Amino acid sequence: MPVAQNLMTKEKIREIIAKRAAREFKRGDVVTLGIGLPTEVANYVPDETRVIFQSENGLLGAGRLHKGERPDPRIINAGGAYVEPTMGCCFYDTLMAFTIMRGGHIDATVLGALQVDGFGNIASWMIPNKFVPGMGGSMDLVVGSKRVIVVMEHTSKGQIKIVQKCDLPLTARGEVDLIITERCVFDVDKNGLLLKEINPIFSLDEIKASTGADFRVSSELCEMVL
Amino acid sequence: MPVAQNLMTKEKIREIIAKRAAREFKRGDVVTLGIGLPTEVANYVPDETRVIFQSENGLLGAGRLHKGERPDPRIINAGGAYVEPTMGCCFYDTLMAFTIMRGGHIDATVLGALQVDGFGNIASWMIPNKFVPGMGGSMDLVVGSKRVIVVMEHTSKGQIKIVQKCDLPLTARGEVDLIITERCVFDVDKNGLLLKEINPIFSLDEIKASTGADFRVSSELCEMVL
Amino acid sequence: MKKVVSVHDAIELIKDGASIMIGGFLSCGTPDKLIDELVKQGKKNLTMICNDTSYPNTDKGKIIANKLVKKLIAAHIGTNPDTGAQMHNGEIEVELIPMGTLVEKIRAKGAGLGGVLTQTGVGTILEENKETIEIEGKKFIFEKPLGADFALIYGTKVDSFGNVAFYGTTRNFNTVMATAADTVIVQADEIVECLDPNDVVIPGLFVDYIVKREEV
Amino acid sequence: MKKVVSVHDAIELIKDGASIMIGGFLSCGTPDKLIDELVKQGKKNLTMICNDTSYPNTDKGKIIANKLVKKLIAAHIGTNPDTGAQMHNGEIEVELIPMGTLVEKIRAKGAGLGGVLTQTGVGTILEENKETIEIEGKKFIFEKPLGADFALIYGTKVDSFGNVAFYGTTRNFNTVMATAADTVIVQADEIVECLDPNDVVIPGLFVDYIVKREEV
Numbered sequence: 001m002p003v004a005q006n007l008m009t010k011e012k013i014r015e016i017i018a019k020r021a022a023r024e025f026k027r028g029d030v031v032t033l034g035i036g037l038p039t040e041v042a043n044y045v046p047d048e049t050r051v052i053f054q055s056e057n058g059l060l061g062a063g064r065l066h067k068g069e070r071p072d073p074r075i076i077n078a079g080g081a082y083v084e085p086t087m088g089c090c091f092y093d094t095l096m097a098f099t100i101m102r103g104g105h106i107d108a109t110v111l112g113a114l115q116v117d118g119f120g121n122i123a124s125w126m127i128p129n130k131f132v133p134g135m136g137g138s139m140d141l142v143v144g145s146k147r148v149i150v151v152m153e154h155t156s157k158g159q160i161k162i163v164q165k166c167d168l169p170l171t172a173r174g175e176v177d178l179i180i181t182e183r184c185v186f187d188v189d190k191n192g193l194l195l196k197e198i199n200p201i202f203s204l205d206e207i208k209a210s211t212g213a214d215f216r217v218s219s220e221l222c223e224m225v226l
Numbered sequence: 227m228p229v230a231q232n233l234m235t236k237e238k239i240r241e242i243i244a245k246r247a248a249r250e251f252k253r254g255d256v257v258t259l260g261i262g263l264p265t266e267v268a269n270y271v272p273d274e275t276r277v278i279f280q281s282e283n284g285l286l287g288a289g290r291l292h293k294g295e296r297p298d299p300r301i302i303n304a305g306g307a308y309v310e311p312t313m314g315c316c317f318y319d320t321l322m323a324f325t326i327m328r329g330g331h332i333d334a335t336v337l338g339a340l341q342v343d344g345f346g347n348i349a350s351w352m353i354p355n356k357f358v359p360g361m362g363g364s365m366d367l368v369v370g371s372k373r374v375i376v377v378m379e380h381t382s383k384g385q386i387k388i389v390q391k392c393d394l395p396l397t398a399r400g401e402v403d404l405i406i407t408e409r410c411v412f413d414v415d416k417n418g419l420l421l422k423e424i425n426p427i428f429s430l431d432e433i434k435a436s437t438g439a440d441f442r443v444s445s446e447l448c449e450m451v452l
Numbered sequence: 453m454k455k456v457v458s459v460h461d462a463i464e465l466i467k468d469g470a471s472i473m474i475g476g477f478l479s480c481g482t483p484d485k486l487i488d489e490l491v492k493q494g495k496k497n498l499t500m501i502c503n504d505t506s507y508p509n510t511d512k513g514k515i516i517a518n519k520l521v522k523k524l525i526a527a528h529i530g531t532n533p534d535t536g537a538q539m540h541n542g543e544i545e546v547e548l549i550p551m552g553t554l555v556e557k558i559r560a561k562g563a564g565l566g567g568v569l570t571q572t573g574v575g576t577i578l579e580e581n582k583e584t585i586e587i588e589g590k591k592f593i594f595e596k597p598l599g600a601d602f603a604l605i606y607g608t609k610v611d612s613f614g615n616v617a618f619y620g621t622t623r624n625f626n627t628v629m630a631t632a633a634d635t636v637i638v639q640a641d642e643i644v645e646c647l648d649p650n651d652v653v654i655p656g657l658f659v660d661y662i663v664k665r666e667e668v
Numbered sequence: 669m670k671k672v673v674s675v676h677d678a679i680e681l682i683k684d685g686a687s688i689m690i691g692g693f694l695s696c697g698t699p700d701k702l703i704d705e706l707v708k709q710g711k712k713n714l715t716m717i718c719n720d721t722s723y724p725n726t727d728k729g730k731i732i733a734n735k736l737v738k739k740l741i742a743a744h745i746g747t748n749p750d751t752g753a754q755m756h757n758g759e760i761e762v763e764l765i766p767m768g769t770l771v772e773k774i775r776a777k778g779a780g781l782g783g784v785l786t787q788t789g790v791g792t793i794l795e796e797n798k799e800t801i802e803i804e805g806k807k808f809i810f811e812k813p814l815g816a817d818f819a820l821i822y823g824t825k826v827d828s829f830g831n832v833a834f835y836g837t838t839r840n841f842n843t844v845m846a847t848a849a850d851t852v853i854v855q856a857d858e859i860v861e862c863l864d865p866n867d868v869v870i871p872g873l874f875v876d877y878i879v880k881r882e883e884v
Contacts, residue, residue, distance in 0.1 A: 030657045052657065056767065057693040058837040060655045061613075073696065074824070074836035080694040080747065088613030090652035093839035093869075094693070094719070095775055098768030099631055102564035102788060105657055121791075132755070132764070133746025136720075140768030140788045144564050173791030256873045278873065282551065283477040284621045286871045287829075299480065300608070300620035306478040306531065314829030316868035319623035319653075320477070320503070321559055324552030325847055328572060328780035331873055358539070358548075359530025362504075366552030366572045370780050399575030556781070565772070566801065566808035569782030585782065587812070592782035596803070619866055650835055651867070 002210065004201040013182040016199070016226055017151045019044045020180050021110050023225070024149055025051045032056065032101065032141055034111030035079045037151055041110050054106060056097045056137040061089025078137070101137065102144035109145035111138060112152050115166040118192035118213045120176040122150060123168035135171060142172040154181035155210050162186070162193075163212040183207055185224060186215060197224040228409075228436070230427040239408040242425070242452055243377050245270045246406050247336050249451065250375055251277045258282065258327065258367055260337030261305045263377055267336050280332060282323045282363040287315025304363070327363065328370035335371035337364060338378050341392040344418035344439045346402040348376060349394035361397060368398040380407035381436050388412070388419070389438040409433055411450060412441060423450040454614035456662045462637045463489040465661075469522075471499035471600040473558065473629040474512055478504055478531060481622030483639035484511045485665045486604045491515060497522040501558075501600055503551065503625050505532040519543065525598070527551035550578070553595055555628055561597035562631025568595040603633035607654070610640035611647040614656030623653060630658040637661045670830035672878045678853045679705040681877075685738075687715035687816040689774070689845040690728055694720060694747060697838030699855035700727045701881045702820045707731060713738040717774075717816055719767065719841050721748040735759065741814070743767035766794070769811055771844055777813035778847025784811040819849035823870070826856035827863040830872030839869060846874040853877045 008016070014037055022044035025031060032054045033039050042064075045051050053062040055077045062077050063086040071082030085091075100106060115123040122142060125135040142148050155161055162179065179186040184207050185197035193215035198207060200223045234242070240263055248270035251257060258280045259265050268290075271277050279288040281303045288303050289312040297308030311317075326332060341349040348368060351361040368374050381387055388405065405412040410433050411423035419441035424433060426449045463486060466472065472490075476482025491514050500521045506512040513532045515521055523545045529535040539546045549557070556568040569592040573579060583594040605626040607616035616630070616638060630636050636659050643664050679702060682688065688706075692698025707730050716737045722728040731737055732750045739761045745751040755762045765773070772784040785808040789795060799810040821842040823832035832846070832854060846852050852875050859880050 054657075055837070057696065058839050060657060061649070072836065074838050076694065076696045076837055078693075080696075085649055088611065088615065088646055088656065090615050090647070090649045090655050091834070091837055091839065092652075092655060093843040094767065094771045094841050095844055096655065098771055099559070099563040100655065100657065102768045102786070103562050103631060104564055105631070129756070132752060134720075134742060134744040134764040135766050136744035136746075137767040139766040139792070139794070140786075143788050143790075144768075170792040172788075280873075281621070283480065284623055286873060287865070298620065300622050302478065302480045302621055304477075306480075311865055314827065314831065314862055314872065316831050316863070316865045316871050317618070317621055317623065318868075318871060319627040320551065320555045320625050321628055322871065324555055325775075325779040326871065326873065328552045328570070329778050329847060330780055331847070355540070358536060360504075360526060360528040360548040361550050362528035362530075363551040365550040365576070365578070366570075369572050369574075370552075396576040398572075556779075560785075563772075564787070566785030566787070566803045566806070569785070571780070571782070587782045590782070617866075650833075 002202055002206040007201060008182060013153055014040060016182045017180055020185065020224060021149055021151050024178065025049055025108060028052070029107040030054055030105065032106050032109045032145070034138065037112055038110040039079060041151065054100060056101060056141070058092050058094065058097050059085065059089060061086040098137070098140055102140045104144055104146065106141070106145045108147040108149060109141050110149045110151055111142070113150045113161065115161055115163050115168050116150050116176055116179055117163050117166050118188065118215065119165065120174040120188045121166045122171045122176050123166045124171045126169050128169065138171050142175045147177045148175050149178045149180060150176050151180045154183040160210065160212040164214070183210065192216070194218050195221060197222055199224045199226065228428055228432040233427060234408060239379055240266060242408045243406055246411065246450060247375055247377050250404065251275055251334060254278070255333040256280055256331065258332050258335045258371070260364065263338055264336040265305060267377065280326060282327060282367070284318050284320060284323050285311065285315060287312040324363070324366055328366045330370055330372065332367070332371045334373040334375060335367050336375045336377055339376045339387065341387055341389050341394050342376050342402055342405055343389050343392050344414065344441065345391065346400040346414045347392045348397045348402050349392045350397045352395050354395065364397050368401045373403045374401050375404045375406060376402050377406045380409040386436065386438040390440070409436065418442070420444050421447060423448055425450045425452065454612065454656065454659055454662050456643060456664065459485055459489045459663045462486065462661045462663050463493055465635060466490070466495055466602055468496040470495070470602060471501065473501040473600045473603040473633055475605040475624060475626035475629050476503065476512065477621065477624040478506050479511050481606045481624050481626055482506065482511045483604045483606045486637060486639050486663060487511050487514060491518050491520065495520050499523045499525070501525045501598065504528045505535040508532055508534050523547070525549060527554050555625060557595050557598035558628045558632045561599040562628060565597065567597055570595065598632065600633045601635065603629040603636045605629055605636065605638050607638045607640050609642045609644055609647060610638055610662050611644050613646065614659030614662065615647045615652040616654035616659065617647050617651045618653050627654055630654045635660050637663060639663050639665050641665055670828065670872065670875055670878050672859060672880065675701055675705045675879045678702065678877045678879050679709055681851060682706070682711055682818055684712040686711070686818060687717065689717040689816040689819040689849055691821040691840060691842035691845050692719065692728065693837065693840040694722050695727050697822045697840050697842055698722065698727045699820045699822045702853060702855050702879060703727050703730055707734050707736065711736050715739045715741070717741045717814065720744045721751040724748055724750050739763070741765060743770050771841060773811050773814035774844045774848045777815035778844060781813065783813055786811065814848065816849045817851065819845040819852045821845055821852065821854050823854045823856050825858050825860055825863060826854055826878050827860050829862065830875030830878065831863045831868040832870035832875065833863050833867045834869050843870055846870045851876050853879060855879050855881050857881055
């Protein structure tokens with residue numbers, strides 16, 4: 001493990017990733033966030049960006065978590081948490097949620113992954129015989145979104161997650177556009193991975209050693225904004 | 227033309243047909259009526275039958291025509307007429323209307339026809355190069371309804387409408403269950419037409435002469451209630 | 453916030469030759485003001501997708517009367533003899549599609565589905581030149597998704613976020629068309645700041661421009 | 669008028685071995701009282717169709733905990749470890765279906781369509797043993813319609829005609845399930861005489877029985 005990794009707490013790692021992902025949205029984008037780390041991205045999106053968060057359980061305009069004493073159990077987000085709807089929000093059923101998601105009406109999706117590769121493949125929904133939560137809405141979402149942004153720790157307990165070719169069951173084939181970790185940012189294009197940003201506390205060699213897939217280095221490689 | 231036909235005005239003919247069709251519904255049936263003569267069927271359905279009229283333009287619970295001076299142009303039936311919604315009605319879009327109609331949720335449909343035959347075929351939407359209004363919702367409706375009841379004058383300007391086999395473009399194949407004219411009532415089953423009621427002012431020979439299809443006569447043949 | 457624009461500016465976006473969906477069942481829930489402007493600006497060679505062509509020289513019927521249409525895709529044209537006349541003398545190409553199939557084709561486009569499998573039309577001339585698929589012994593016609601460059605729709609109340617609510621039987625094709633066009637323009641009877649989120653029928657993300665219908 | 673019945677009488681209609689759809693996304697919009705009664709009456713060998721199995725021993729999770737289910741069809745079971753455990757030791761058969769495909773399969777049944785054509789799952793193990801169709805160079809998975817003997821759904825306000833209205837994110841699968849089951853039982857937070865016809869989300873003709881949720 002690179003020495004620098006020890007300089008970052010788990011919280012710091014998540015913050016770096018979420019902050020960086022939050023910079024990916026254009027004004028007025030409709031965005032869907034996966035459960036877990038992706039949810040934290042919302043905390044760093046400036047209000048003036050007016051990003052609209054879509055929740056697959058039937059809510060366009062999901063706001064912050066309910067802070068009061070008596071939340072309304074009839075308003076939740078896709079993670080099951082009680083949320084406060086934002087001004088201008090609306091409710092709908094699962095049919096409309098997936099018309100929105102599969103129909104190409106989501107500008108960007110941010111979700112986690114177990115594995116990704118340079119072919120844009122993503123595996124995020126099962127480890128056979130071990131972890132089988134089901135795909136939920138993730139398969140539709142990844143297939144239907146205009147942009148798919150994977151956010152995850154660069155490695156998991158030392159295990160490589162950006163691999164030459166995913167060997168876990170896929171969520172979708174060839175759909176990932178961007179990979180953001182605490183160490184770097186990769187574009188995924190027709191030719192594979194392109195390293196475009198690097199966290200300055202890591203060396204290129206450290207990135208290479210902790211990445212299972214070949215990648216090109218952008219001629220415009222720059223430091224990740226932390 | 228049978229002599230008896232002259233005893234009936236156009237209005238009387240329509241009344242006989244509509245009254246007879248109105249006896250076909252069970253309590254609480256959801257019914258869709260076609261434009262024209264079928265619409266008049268509603269006038270003879272007793273309130274206590276609690277039949278619910280579905281209108282393909284997005285109304286469950288269509289009531290009588292609006293009689294006031296200033297109808298609301300935002301509430302129409304499928305014929306474009308201003309209607310008064312009934313107590314317990316609801317509005318929906320075309321998608322839901324055809325989920326209801328094609329999905330098998332309509333108990334009975336009453337519609338007119340240009341031709342019908344003993345195979346349950348119905349032609350009602352065009353006469354090539356002459357009359358091409360389009361099928362509107364009729365094709366979905368006939369395919370999706372639990373029962374299809376055709377109401378029409380027995381002949382049109384002397385021309386036979388109940389034919390051996392329809393030669394006009396079909397609306398649907400094998401979907402008609404019952405044919406009601408001013409002269410008689412035919413069941414349509416696997417073996418073809420079965421005459422089950424006859425208007426007593428017509429003879430069996432007159433029915434035969436004005437019907438292009440072969441038919442069986444029910445052992446329980448009875449007089450049409452006029 | 454969605455752009456509230458003038459009817460002129462909204463319709464000016466449409467180029468000759470564009471495909472446009474227009475909501476409404478006859479005159480009910482039809483964006484009449486958008487149509488008037490379309491006629492005023494004299495767009496040409498349009499492909500028009502709608503339930504019907506209304507009545508002669510009335511709302512959608514004005515587009516027919518002014519001969520702006522090259523191709524019409526509709527379920528019913530019987531209420532407007534102009535359409536039949538133009539079809540018979542070859543001025544416009546008309547494709548008639550069962551209403552339930554038409555609405556599903558549009559929905560399939562909006563929902564990212566590969567097409568529609570329906571029994572409607574099986575055993576009729578509609579089956580000709582169509583792919584059919586046998587599923588558990590029954591025959592189904594395969595119909596492709598149907599989208600358009602523009603959708604001109606009606607809304608009873610529209611809020612500044614683009615959310616749309618309806619009154620009465622005005623919903624008809626407006627809801628699905630909003631999901632299936634590149635640019636969606638809604639004519640609002642009334643524009644409000646914010647609708648009750650439980651009353652919204654078309655989520656705001658589908659709407660690009662809002663035009664207020666001034667009372668005549 | 670629809671039948672307002674006791675929860676006992678409504679659930680008694682369900683026989684062992686029946687297929688039942690249950691609305692709700694986790695605990696939201698889930699007919700918890702109908703589920704409690706299902707557990708109380710100890711129905712067996714059920715095929716259960718739902719989005720998820722909620723949390724351990726909570727609403728839908730109670731059905732799992734009490735081992736009433738032979739086969740489960742769902743999109744996500746990760747919030748309830750009981751389900752995974754029963755799946756792994758072979759007590760229940762689980763079919764996982766992407767949420768968007770599941771909702772379309774149910775809709776296809778309700779809408780009388782022949783099936784669903786979706787790109788979701790293409791290139792994954794979901795494609796195995798499925799028919800695929802190539803449409804304009806893209807591959808689609810064909811999925812069959814999915815119905816059930818019963819649908820147990822939730823409604824915020826239900827009127828005496830069976831019309832259902834919702835508050836918040838409680839709609840989820842309740843709307844489509846109402847169209848796709850032979851018998852539909854709705855648990856109502858509140859029963860009113862007559863809803864505003866513009867507020868109705870599930871038209872009354874789909875609902876067979878209404879059960880009032882008594883406040884605990």
